[in-house]
Amino acid sequence: MHKSFSETPAILVEDVHKDFKLRHTHSIKETFLAAVRRKPLTTDFHALDGVSFAIEQGDSVALLGFNGSGKSTMLKLISGVLLPDRGQVRTRGRVAGLIEVGAGFHPDLSGRENVYLNAAILGMSKKETEDRFDEIVAFSEIEKFIDTEVKHYSSGMFLRLAFAVAIHTELDILLIDEILSVGDEPFQQKCLARIRDMHDQGKTLVVVSHDLDMVSNLCSRGILLRGGQVAFDGDSKQAVAVMRG
Known part of the structure; x- marks a missing residue:
């Protein structure tokens, strides 16, 4: 049974397939031996096998599933980091992904320079970044440490700054992958409060996390992926119960 969706959902995923080649050999010697024995060097892994769903503007959705279920792959497809092999993923508005947080950070630049660099990568103008700089820091x-080179930061400091930049950008869709492992408990609570505020402002939220209780409280809808396919799509607490069952 298909739910009826508006003409213009924030995210539309239609019959998406994504395969990866898994390598079985890690050295030239292993590769040679495998070739001599005529063993396959790779196997195709169907990370996503015909996934379809739509997410309305302002929805909060948890992508659930055990390791290898395809949830992080799905998040990367929505963000545009990956492209589907078949099918299509469409998004409306500006998407900011807390996926590979700080992927655009440069170790030899200071924290200040990296704020401007990362904000530009996320689509913000210099003026927008200047207006929000103090708030981000x-x-x-x-x-x-804002004028210290990032290579001297601890991983916690680095993630805090990267997270702060991402959640102060102008965005319509926020994608979050396991980011709440950032920092200590008070900082995590502050991040969660900020994410809730953004959702209250009508932003669309898609979250992947191993913390099932947190994610079912943060999101109203859960899409459970199993073996690269949608196994359940509905109330987030029910989705968690199905996954645990």
Whole structure:
């Protein structure tokens, strides 16, 4: 049974397939031996096998599933980091992904320079970044180190700054992958509160996390992926119960 969707959902995923080749050999010697024995060097892994769903503007959706179920792959397809082999993924508006947080950070630049660089990668103008700079730095709680080169940061400091930049960008759709492993408990709570505020402002939210209780409280809808296919799509707490069952 198909739910009826508006003409213009925020995210539309239609019959999406994504395969990866899994390599079985890790050295030239292993590759040679496998070739001599006529063993396959790779196998195709169907990460996503005909997935379809639509997400309305302002929805909060948890992508659920055990490791290898395709949920992180799906998030990367929505963000545009990956492209589907077949089918299509369409998004409306500006998408910001807290997926590979800080992927655009440069270790030899200072925290300040990286804020401008990462904000530009996320589609913000210099003026927008200037207007929000103080807010970003205050949120990250690393004011003292903002002019230090990022290569001297601890991983916690780095993630805090990257997270602060991403959630202060102008966006319509926020994608989050396991990011709440960032920092200590008070900082995580602050991040969650900020994400809830953004959702209250009508932003669309898609979250992947191993913390099932947190994600079922944060999101109203759960899409459960199993073996690269949609196994359940409905209330998030029910989705978690199905997954645990």
